[in-house]
Amino acid sequence: MQFFSRKNWWKILGVLLIYYVLIYGFLIEVPRLSILNETIRNLFFHVALWFAMFILLIVSVVYSVKYLKNSDLNVDIIASEFATAGIVFGVMGISTGSIWARFTWGDWWVNDPKLNATTIALLIYLAYFVLRSSIEDNHQKGRISAVYNIFAFAAAVPLIFILPRLTDSLHPGSGGNPGFSAYDLDNNLRKVFYPAVVGWSLIGVWFTTMRIRIKKLKMITEEHHLN
Amino acid sequence: MVFVPCSLAQNEENTKVEMADNMRAEGKIYVVVLVVTIVFTGLTIYAINTERRLTKLEKEMRSLKSEEDS
Amino acid sequence: MILKEIWTLVKKEILIELRMKYALSGMILYLVSSIFLGYITFSLGRAQINPLTWNVLFWIIMLFVATNSIAKSFIQESKERLLYFYTIADPQSIIMSKILFNCILMLFLVISGFIIYIILMGNPVEDVGLFILSLLLGSLGFSTTFTMISSIASKASNSGTLMAILGFPIIIPMLLLLIKISKNAIEGLDRSSANDEIITLVAIIIIAISTSILLFPYLWRSN
Numbered sequence: 113m114q115f116f117s118r119k120n121w122w123k124i125l126g127v128l129l130i131y132y133v134l135i136y137g138f139l140i141e142v143p144r145l146s147i148l149n150e151t152i153r154n155l156f157f158h159v160a161l162w163f164a165m166f167i168l169l170i171v172s173v174v175y176s177v178k179y180l181k182n183s184d185l186n187v188d189i190i191a192s193e194f195a196t197a198g199i200v201f202g203v204m205g206i207s208t209g210s211i212w213a214r215f216t217w218g219d220w221w222v223n224d225p226k227l228n229a230t231t232i233a234l235l236i237y238l239a240y241f242v243l244r245s246s247i248e249d250n251h252q253k254g255r256i257s258a259v260y261n262i263f264a265f266a267a268a269v270p271l272i273f274i275l276p277r278l279t280d281s282l283h284p285g286s287g288g289n290p291g292f293s294a295y296d297l298d299n300n301l302r303k304v305f306y307p308a309v310v311g312w313s314l315i316g317v318w319f320t321t322m323r324i325r326i327k328k329l330k331m332i333t334e335e336h337h338l339n
Numbered sequence: 340m341v342f343v344p345c346s347l348a349q350n351e352e353n354t355k356v357e358m359a360d361n362m363r364a365e366g367k368i369y370v371v372v373l374v375v376t377i378v379f380t381g382l383t384i385y386a387i388n389t390e391r392r393l394t395k396l397e398k399e400m401r402s403l404k405s406e407e408d409s
Numbered sequence: 410m411i412l413k414e415i416w417t418l419v420k421k422e423i424l425i426e427l428r429m430k431y432a433l434s435g436m437i438l439y440l441v442s443s444i445f446l447g448y449i450t451f452s453l454g455r456a457q458i459n460p461l462t463w464n465v466l467f468w469i470i471m472l473f474v475a476t477n478s479i480a481k482s483f484i485q486e487s488k489e490r491l492l493y494f495y496t497i498a499d500p501q502s503i504i505m506s507k508i509l510f511n512c513i514l515m516l517f518l519v520i521s522g523f524i525i526y527i528i529l530m531g532n533p534v535e536d537v538g539l540f541i542l543s544l545l546l547g548s549l550g551f552s553t554t555f556t557m558i559s560s561i562a563s564k565a566s567n568s569g570t571l572m573a574i575l576g577f578p579i580i581i582p583m584l585l586l587l588i589k590i591s592k593n594a595i596e597g598l599d600r601s602s603a604n605d606e607i608i609t610l611v612a613i614i615i616i617a618i619s620t621s622i623l624l625f626p627y628l629w630r631s632n
Contacts, residue, residue, distance in 0.1 A: 256561055329397065
């Protein structure tokens with residue numbers, strides 16, 4: 113099967129990593145903490161998805177910068193598809209977080225700075241797509257949305273990470289401390305968590321590259337029909 | 340509600356924290372793992388299928404293009 | 410050299426604004442009407458308004474005034490005029506001059522808004538100095554973000570609603586910081602308590618200005 117070729121190694125790696133996470137994530141021994149109980153295993157899903165989302169959004173911004181430099185429409189496709197993937201992962205992150213919150217903090221949604229911050233991030237990227245749909249010409253579309261992508265990222269996203277640290281929050285790792293020091297990553301947890309971040313990111317990248325390839329094919333067939 | 344972690348130093352307290360030990364003891368946890376892996380396998384096969392159709396389409400496109408150019 | 414260019418452009422903007430008085434008076438009217446609306450709706454209950462609500466209402470009104478007034482800076486410019494500027498000035502000077510002009514405009518609107526607000530809704534502010542600082546930072550913050558957003562939105566159809574869609578999510582973190590600082594001013598807390606927020610706000614404003622200057626040339630090109 114041509115799928116198992118050399119150039120697809122990273123896709124296979126992503127799949128294998130997720131298998132690892134799914135199996136060991138449930139079987140591995142985790143710290144016993146009250147309130148959280150077994151839900152601490154959500155670390156490998158909810159938190160890992162956030163990290164993956166962040167990675168995808170960074171890729172999107174990087175390609176936006178690239179587009180401004182070379183105006184290649186293919187680069188614009190990459191930037192927008194990674195933004196889409198970022199939104200998808202963001203929604204998955206929020207939903208997994210919401211379920212987790214219902215069982216540990218008591219409510220589906222709470223007034224917590226990290227939650228508000230991520231809603232803002234999601235709103236920004238949804239606005240990105242509204243902007244794209246309101247411009248006709250492809251080159252203009254790419255350029256204007258690239259500018260917005262970069263501007264919004266620079267002006268709001270760093271803040272989204274800093275503000276929760278300044279205030280108190282239900283989330284662990286706020287009210288002064290960085291990272292998850294509240295239930296500091298146990299060695300066992302680390303063994304599944306880091307592979308989870310890589311695994312979800314790779315899956316995200318794989319799906320995004322497939323969508324990019326579909327878009328490129330569409331572009332080629334459109335050009336064909338115009339000729 | 341501020342989250343307060345349980346100190347791991349107190350061992351007796353530890354076993355009092357409810358975990359899924361029961362599930363694990365009766366081997367039910369393996370059912371969970373099995374179900375989850377089956378679902379993921381299904382999705383992966385779907386993804387690989389899409390991937391292969393994509394590569395086929397791209398190959399066709401490339402050969403059509405080279406036919407045109409030549 | 411560039412500074413002189415910027416200054417000339419700013420003076421031009423001010424002149425245009427003063428000549429076409431209808432835009433500025435329109436904004437002031439919008440301001441007064443919103444404040445009056447707030448006054449009417451809140452005094453219906455006869456109860457004295459909670460200082461925190463007072464504060465938040467003020468900033469929300471300012472936010473809408475900012476969105477509407479700064480939207481004009483790019484969206485209402487005619488194509489011919491834009492083309493003319495394209496030939497005579499650097500893009501960096503243009504965006505800097507617009508930002509500066511909008512800042513001056515916002516300062517004027519914010520301070521007049523504050524005065525009218527005090528007259529109608531009472532003045533619970535303890536530390537006026539700190540509050541004025543928040544007004545200053547607010548004008549600068551609104552101006553830098555919305556000027557850039559206005560230039561982006563002007564390239565698309567349906568610019569009016571786009572301004573809000575694009576701008577609001579970005580301005581929310583800044584707004585939160587402003588509200589926090591002004592809340593401290595109202596409660597008369599020690600000035601240093603708001604230091605973190607002030608520094609962060611200044612940092613974002615600097616980031617916003619620098620990204621605007623870096624990115625604006627790319628927008629300008631599509632003319």
